[in-house]
Amino acid sequence: MILTLTTDFSDSGGFAARLKALILKLFKDDVTIVDVTHNISPFNAVEAAYIVRTALLAFEKGSIHIVVVDPGVGSSRDIVAVKFQSSYIIAPDNESLSLIEPEVVIRIDKEKINPEPPKTFEGYGIMVPAAYRLYKQGIESLGKPCKLSSPKLFPVKRKNVIRGKIVYIDRFGNCITNIEEHLFAKWFRLIKVKSFKFEKLNKTYSDKTSSAMAVINSSGFLEFSFYKDSFHSKAGVNYLDDVEIVLE
Numbered sequence: 243m244i245l246t247l248t249t250d251f252s253d254s255g256g257f258a259a260r261l262k263a264l265i266l267k268l269f270k271d272d273v274t275i276v277d278v279t280h281n282i283s284p285f286n287a288v289e290a291a292y293i294v295r296t297a298l299l300a301f302e303k304g305s306i307h308i309v310v311v312d313p314g315v316g317s318s319r320d321i322v323a324v325k326f327q328s329s330y331i332i333a334p335d336n337e338s339l340s341l342i343e344p345e346v347v348i349r350i351d352k353e354k355i356n357p358e359p360p361k362t363f364e365g366y367g368i369m370v371p372a373a374y375r376l377y378k379q380g381i382e383s384l385g386k387p388c389k390l391s392s393p394k395l396f397p398v399k400r401k402n403v404i405r406g407k408i409v410y411i412d413r414f415g416n417c418i419t420n421i422e423e424h425l426f427a428k429w430f431r432l433i434k435v436k437s438f439k440f441e442k443l444n445k446t447y448s449d450k451t452s453s454a455m456a457v458i459n460s461s462g463f464l465e466f467s468f469y470k471d472s473f474h475s476k477a478g479v480n481y482l483d484d485v486e487i488v489l490e
Contacts, residue, residue, distance in 0.1 A: 244274050244305040250282040268374040285313040287337035292410035295341035296461040306373050309333035310365035321350045321368050323384050332369045340395040351385035397421045404487040415472020417479045418465040423458045432488040
């Protein structure tokens with residue numbers, strides 16, 4: 243069974259190692275652990291949402307994905323398990339799940355999983371034990387069905403305009419939106435973000451131009467870039483900034 247980890251822990255503090263130690267103790271030889279990333283920006287659940295929506299879909303059906311980007315750790319916010327495209331995600335009920343529409347959502351019964359979890363490390367005290375229980379007994383064993391409380395981050399279409407947001411900024415400064423290619427690519431007239439306007443899509447990052455580029459990335463989402471430079475820095479674009487597409 244494949245179990246993945248996505249966190250904002252970086253390499254400091256040994257937190258990722260502690261998660262892995264507990265996973266190995268519980269699952270023993272029945273698990274392959276994959277580190278998706280531990281470099282989500284601190285507390286940035288929107289950034290995690292893009293990883294949940296794209297990278298996690300590359301794994302085989304039935305995989306379990308633990309996402310620990312949790313500015314509300316120890317608070318009254320829920321921890322949930324969701325079924326999405328025949329795989330499972332365990333995460334706080336926050337924006338990290340805002341780019342998917344789960345088939346099943348279960349509010350994890352923390353008392354059932356661990357009556358005395360560490361209040362500052364629920365990834366260890368709740369999420370990993372919940373993943374093991376899910377593996378052994380199924381998602382329904384974790385608690386009762388519920389609805390996610392965080393708002394969705396899907397683009398909105400009204401008449402001939404699609405409005406979206408920047409939801410991911412990679413290490414090269416490319417700014418990625420929540421707008422997928424199939425929604426607009428064959429019918430758009432104009433793309434706008436901040437003061438930048440685009441009337442066409444570039445095909446690759448290697449188009450040698452001094453101008454900003456709008457491209458479709460490998461996951462099928464619209465993004466903005468400069469050739470060998472940071473769109474994030476040069477354009478002053480940041481998370482949740484507005485993007486507008488005017489259709490034909």
